[in-house]
Amino acid sequence: MRPENGERRGWWKSSAAADGEQQLDAVGILLLLPATLLLVVMFIGPVGFAFYLGVTNIALVGPTAQHFHFTGLKNLHRLVNDRLFWESLKLTAIFLGASAVVGVTIIGMALAVLMQHAVTWLRTVVGAIVVVAWMLPPITAALLWYAFSTTGGTLSLLSGSDSDILNDFPMTIVCLANIWSTAGFSMLVLSSGLRTVPAEVLEAGKMEGASRWQVFRSLTLPIMRPTIVTNVLLVTLLSLANFSLIYIMTAGGPGNATNILPIYSYQQAFQFNKLAYGALLGDVVVIIATVFAYLYVRVSRPSRAGYRPQGKLA
Amino acid sequence: MIQSASAVADGNAGGPPIADVKKTREWFVTNGLLAIIGLAFLAPMLWLALAAVDANAGWALQLPHFTLANLIAVTRGDYLQALLNTLEISLVATGVSTIAGVFGGYALSRRNIPLSDELMVGVLFLTGIPVAIMIVPVFEVFAKYDLLSLVPTGVFLGVTSLPFALWLIKTAIDAVPKELEEAATIERANILQVILHVTVPVALPGIFAAAIYSFINAWGAFLPPLVLISDPSQATGPLKIYGLIGSAAVRYGDIAAFSIVYSLPVVVLYILMSRPFSGGFSMGGAVKG
Numbered sequence: 104m105r106p107e108n109g110e111r112r113g114w115w116k117s118s119a120a121a122d123g124e125q126q127l128d129a130v131g132i133l134l135l136l137p138a139t140l141l142l143v144v145m146f147i148g149p150v151g152f153a154f155y156l157g158v159t160n161i162a163l164v165g166p167t168a169q170h171f172h173f174t175g176l177k178n179l180h181r182l183v184n185d186r187l188f189w190e191s192l193k194l195t196a197i198f199l200g201a202s203a204v205v206g207v208t209i210i211g212m213a214l215a216v217l218m219q220h221a222v223t224w225l226r227t228v229v230g231a232i233v234v235v236a237w238m239l240p241p242i243t244a245a246l247l248w249y250a251f252s253t254t255g256g257t258l259s260l261l262s263g264s265d266s267d268i269l270n271d272f273p274m275t276i277v278c279l280a281n282i283w284s285t286a287g288f289s290m291l292v293l294s295s296g297l298r299t300v301p302a303e304v305l306e307a308g309k310m311e312g313a314s315r316w317q318v319f320r321s322l323t324l325p326i327m328r329p330t331i332v333t334n335v336l337l338v339t340l341l342s343l344a345n346f347s348l349i350y351i352m353t354a355g356g357p358g359n360a361t362n363i364l365p366i367y368s369y370q371q372a373f374q375f376n377k378l379a380y381g382a383l384l385g386d387v388v389v390i391i392a393t394v395f396a397y398l399y400v401r402v403s404r405p406s407r408a409g410y411r412p413q414g415k416l417a
Numbered sequence: 418m419i420q421s422a423s424a425v426a427d428g429n430a431g432g433p434p435i436a437d438v439k440k441t442r443e444w445f446v447t448n449g450l451l452a453i454i455g456l457a458f459l460a461p462m463l464w465l466a467l468a469a470v471d472a473n474a475g476w477a478l479q480l481p482h483f484t485l486a487n488l489i490a491v492t493r494g495d496y497l498q499a500l501l502n503t504l505e506i507s508l509v510a511t512g513v514s515t516i517a518g519v520f521g522g523y524a525l526s527r528r529n530i531p532l533s534d535e536l537m538v539g540v541l542f543l544t545g546i547p548v549a550i551m552i553v554p555v556f557e558v559f560a561k562y563d564l565l566s567l568v569p570t571g572v573f574l575g576v577t578s579l580p581f582a583l584w585l586i587k588t589a590i591d592a593v594p595k596e597l598e599e600a601a602t603i604e605r606a607n608i609l610q611v612i613l614h615v616t617v618p619v620a621l622p623g624i625f626a627a628a629i630y631s632f633i634n635a636w637g638a639f640l641p642p643l644v645l646i647s648d649p650s651q652a653t654g655p656l657k658i659y660g661l662i663g664s665a666a667v668r669y670g671d672i673a674a675f676s677i678v679y680s681l682p683v684v685v686l687y688i689l690m691s692r693p694f695s696g697g698f699s700m701g702g703a704v705k706g
Contacts (some may be wrong), residue, residue, distance in 0.1 A: 130608060131528025138521030138583060141513065145555070145576040146543060152554035161557070210454070217451040225448055229455035236458050238687045240637035242516050243465075243657040245681045246672065248664070250468070251461040255477025261460075313441075344547035347639040351659065365549045374646065385550035396545030398558060400538055 157383030163376035178383045195363040203342040206282035211289025215297050237287025245351035248280035273360040277349050296330030336399040364388050421666050460594040468673035475669050487674035499657035509571025510635035514582040515628045522586030523612055542604050543580035565647040582627035587625020629690050654679040
């Protein structure tokens with residue numbers, strides 16, 4: 104988006120060139136058409152349709168699978184009185200808070216800071232392990248963590264007992280698994296943020312006789328704040344979308360101990376055949392995601408040149 | 418001497434002795450802590466590596482009765498079919514999001530699109546919407562029009578990656594000098610020729626990043642194929658693994674070996690990706706599902 108100067112005619116002109124000629128660019132719109140159609144039909148449309156399905160009586164099988172109709176506030180009424188829904192909402196908050204907001208941020212920050220100071224070979228090895236953990240497909244991560252924490256797994260060997268730790272502390276294990284599989288992302292984002300902290304500022308702090316911890320607390324952290332906020336929001340969205348990890352490890356159990364909203368929604372829709380109620384629960388997830396996505400757009404709006412939404416390529 | 422704890426190791430012995438002792442301690446603490454975190458991240462991977470070559474594998478961690486039979490078994494028959502299905506779905510997804518992304522990104526970067534800034538904010542916003550919530554309505558539509566199979570699922574997965582791909586590609590095209598396109602236009606190239614022969618080659622790293630992102634996203638997808646693919650012979654890698662875990666006679670060695678074979682392409686692609694573009698590439702993917 105650099106300002107246009109000199110050459111004014113020509114189709115390559117940026118849309119930002121507001122020089123009064125507001126005619127429609129047919130070729131441009133044609134080029135944008137495939138992406139727009141795809142997004143409307145298979146992204147925005149389904150999200151909108153989900154809001155409609157949420158207030159109908161559609162089922163997966165049976166008479167109302169084909170001939171469903173609007174049922175007004177009936178499902179909403181059910182939602183408000185559904186003890187499991189409120190429980191699930193609480194579990195979602197715990198899962199996001201413990202793993203995304205606290206866990207991933209702290210581990211990601213620790214990794215980013217330690218890496219700056221560690222010897223090269225250790226940095227390379229640990230960096231590779233953490234990034235591979237993040238790159239592994241969700242099903243592989245879930246499988247690893249299931250084997251790691253079930254009876255006879257590495258974790259129970261380490262603890263010296265033969266207990267099924269996944270069954271005994273399901274939420275803790277699921278949070279740890281989420282931290283394990285997302286920290287690599289956080290590490291990369293925060294590392295690139297750390298590199299933008301000017302060295303002179305830190306040096307000035309040291310000259311004043313501040314300890315390392317003081318320099319970190321009162322100089323590095325405040326400068327890093329925007330990066331940390333962006334990182335927390337992104338990791339929250341990533342974790343909210345990480346349906347597979349929990350579903351494969353515990354399917355929401357034991358009991359309903361790890362039944363976070365995306366899983367409860369899937370259960371209602373495809374296991375209890377209540378597509379409508381599942382869609383409504385999904386709508387609640389959309390609303391939660393919307394809040395975080397909105398905050399994220401707000402935070403990253405002062406668009407620096409070349410800013411990328413989720414990854415940093417440079 | 419900016420925050421260099423390894424100054425001691427570098428042979429910088431200029432400072433007073435007390436500072437040296439302190440620095441040595443800091444060096445040990447820093448590297449020690451990092452090593453501990455690294456080991457903690459490595460620990461869950463142990464089982465996979467051992468069970469894959471164990472003739473009597475189970476969920477428990479144990480020394481393997483070494484065999485390559487598991488690894489050989491999972492590159493044949495059903496397993497191979499599952500990998501090919503995953504490849505098909507991923508290629509369709511990559512094609513959809515990259516092609517639509519290139520033309521759309523070009524239009525948003527260069528053409529006179531009304532409200533293009535607002536559109537980009539909308540696109541950014543869409544990258545944050547989890548895929549899981551679209552699954553009920555998409556299933557409903559796919560079931561109605563008999564689309565519960567590989568290719569439509571691939572298209573859907575491509576669309577879920579499209580917002581991020583659009584963003585990456587638009588940003589990459591923004592950085593292409595307009596003079597190149599002007600020159601081509603003066604040579605009477607039409608717009609498709611300009612895009613394909615001038616813009617795309619210069620913006621290739623960004624486009625490549627978007628393509629790999631879409632590929633990895635589709636390759637790892639679990640919920641969409643679980644719901645949208647009805648024919649067992651069309652099962653993708655994740656569905657195959659999921660089925661194996663739940664089957665009556667669980668073959669742990671096969672599960673572990675197949676998980677490695679199935680996960681390998683993603684790791685290789687990531688390495689390919691991060692090498693030429695100087696590291697630090699990080700996949701976003703709020704769309705992981």
